Amino acid sequence: MAQIPATPKPARLRRLVSAASLGPSRLLARDTGLQSSERAALTLRPHRATAPAETVVFLIPLVGRHHVGDWAGTCARLAATLASLRRQSDARWQAVICGQDRPKDLADDPRVTFLPFTTPVEGNDKWRKLAQLCDHLPALGTAAGYAMTFDADDLAHPGLVSEIISREARGGYLAQTGYVYDKSADALALAAPRSLTQPLRKPFWKLCGSCAALRFDLANGPAEIDLLREMSQHEHRMFPYLARLAGRPLTTLEAPRVLYLLNHGENFGARRGRISFKTRFVQRFRVADDRAIRQEFHL
Secondary structure, eight states, X not given: OOOOOOOOHHHHHHHHHHHHHHOHHHHHHHOTTOOHHHHHHHHHTTOOOOSOOOEEEEEEEOOOGGGOSOHHXXXXXXXXXXXXXXXXXXXXXXXXXXXXXXXXXXXXXXXXXXXXXXXXXXXOOHXXXXXXXXXXXXXXXXOEEEEEEOOTTOEEOTTHHHHHHHHOOSSEEEOSSEEXXXXXTTEEEEEOOOOSSOTTOOOGGGTOSSOEEEEEEGGXXXXXXXXXXXXXXXXXXXXXXXXXHTTOOOEEOSSOOEEEEEOSSOOHHHHTTOSHHHHHHHHHTBOSOOHHHHHHHTO
16 A cells, blocks of 8 residues: 655645635535545635644554564664653653554553554555554544654654643644654754755655644544544645645744654665665764754663
8 A cells, every 4th residue: 555646736836725715615616636635624624623732642653563574673663762752741642553563562551552453455554554543533532632643663852742732833733853863874963944054954844754743623523533544645745735725734843853763674765765865864964963862862
């Protein structure tokens, strides 16, 4: 199963303008080329998430044991991800892990749920797991909050949940900045928007899928889950566009709050030939003195 292709940029711009000028109902009726995610965004557009956010829910797809060569290493990286959540300065978070195989040493924490995945899928099943995670959200008993898809090998800064909950952004958050850690080279780089002095640098959300926390309010009905599910089926570069199309633009996180781990031996992106340029990115934008960053993220 593959990701759903992104909408071409010219069509995205045209649909954003049409949604603002015509309204979502007329655009839904007129544009027969809309993707499912765009239809979900336009359907949700008239509704606002107004209930106070109770928690941040991390939706974590876990690769199946049969897809990796080092299951112990996979479990160890998941344990590190969960440890980064347990170090949050604000304890208002939950994590749901979806996979075929439950790790033996999964943390005994009431905030952590394992969701069995039993659907047969040819090839990469990450996207189907993300869909199941989104559909499971109402079962958690949380009426309103933020949902964040999060890879099972990335790390959260201790202040991530606190910033998300305390600032109460109406649409959600986007990580413009973040760290990329090349484990094989033991090197750290800062991802951030390009500037006059760094024209080739890239923002974090263009490099890593653990980059957006989306506001949800289940009082609005199934449309909330529909958008989360359909959005998760695309590459993360579509997240800001779909959030804007839904009338819920994303607010930039104030500081680097996520660390993306690559070249640890089991990155699926490497199997698709999508890691080499990120390795070069780390070398180009390497942080000279990264001792404080390593301490913050317990590297």
